[in-house]
Amino acid sequence: MEKLINDFSFGLFFWQAIVLVVLILLLRKFAWKPILDSLNSREEGIKDALLSAENARKEMQNLHADNEKLLNEARAQRDAMLKEARELKEKVVLEATEEAQTKADKIVANAQVIIQNEKNAAMVDLKNQVATLSIEIAEKVIREQLSTTEKQHKLVEDMLADVTLK
């Protein structure tokens, strides 16, 4: 203990005290404060970044779910539209076929009517011609038969023969 007391150097203590106080004050101002502030702000930054990353992840998840939903809806819509289109197509084709059939039928019917009419007209014409021809022939025959007086008398006689007085 005496040795310790004898060894105690007041000068060293004095310098140590000054050095310590000055060092603490200087380092506090120029080193520790900026270092700790930077560390704090960096840690805050990391915390914020992690939080926002987590939020982004959640948002992403939501978005993904939304997308999935939208996709499903779109798919369903597409299917529905396709189905509708198919049906429409079938309907249109059917209608067109039907319409074409009716039109064709109508055309055929018209054609038949016209053919009938033409046929009738032709028949009438033919009949007329036949009649004219027949009259001409008859005229010629008659003219032949009645060309002489004898023949006229003969006819009259024949006719008269047929006519019997009742």
Added chain:
Amino acid sequence: MKKDNTVRILLAVFIVLFSVNTFAQDHEVEHGENTELESHEGPGAVDTKEEVADYIDHHLQDSHSFNFFSDGATGEHYGFPLPVILWDNGLKAFSSSEFHHGETLAIIDGQHYKLYHNKIYKTNAEGTITYGEDGYPTNAKPLDFSITKNVLAMLLVSLLMFIIFKGLASSYKNKDIPSGFGRVLEPLVIYVRDDIAKPNIGPKYRKYMGFLLTVFFFILILNLLGLTPLGINVTGNIAVTFCLALATFFIVQFSGNKHYWKHIFWMPGVPIPMKIVLMPIEILGMLTKPFALMIRLFANMTAGHVVVMSLLGLIVIFQNWIAGPAFFGFTLFISIIELLVAFLQAYIFTLLSALYIGMAVEDHDHHPNDHSDDIPVI
């Protein structure tokens, strides 16, 4: 990956320091026979037990000159003198070379000063030292404010700390993560903050970070420096540890809130006679805490130096081919332990300072009868 790098850098630092240390030991072994012996008594060989003990004693003390080594045969010292500043009826400053390593008296303004066991005494013209009953000189001592080896080391370490931590601080201006040596320092700073200050002091820790960080790095660097061949033993000096402990003491007392003082002078929750008995104990505890801090650091560092140097001294004393390598191996082993101790003591000093501050600033919002956390001094 980053952690790996840090570990690697730390390891590299250790290896460098350690190799320098062992180099120094080799060096000292080589010069073992003719290294200086108590420079104030002139050169001589360090061969016997007493001489080794004296040499160790000499090493543990502060010095007025910075000696790297001395040649015992020729009496030459390799180093440089340091300024001596005395307050003895006025300021007196001169170079320690005036003492010629203790071999002559320094005569300043007609006053004779003698360097004896690294202390400056006033003597008569013959340099007579009178001894008291306890074996210590009774000569008058002038107030010695010399820039001794330890003061120089302290100043250099302070400068070094200022430069490296200013550098660390400014490295944050450009980017978030420091590069190079800052990667070693940053984890230590974070360690002091997260594992020493925060858990022990609580939410008010920020106010004490300046003190804790400064003290931690100051002790750590000086401890490590003590392991180098420079032969600096600052933290193993009682005046230094006294000052550090005193700083903790004052900070604790000035931070103490009313709960702290109430616990000391009028312990709540115990009967009145107990309060009276406890008061002096608590007041004593107030003082024993920093006292323990002072002694712990001093004793640990001194013991480390003594053990390392004693083992080296054993090589010199035995002087044979078996003991040499064996004690060299021991020294190596102890040096590694000392490296651990250097960190450990810096940590413990800071931790206990933080703990004491924490006890002083703690808010006692809990049940008044619950004193389970009133941990006594260690």
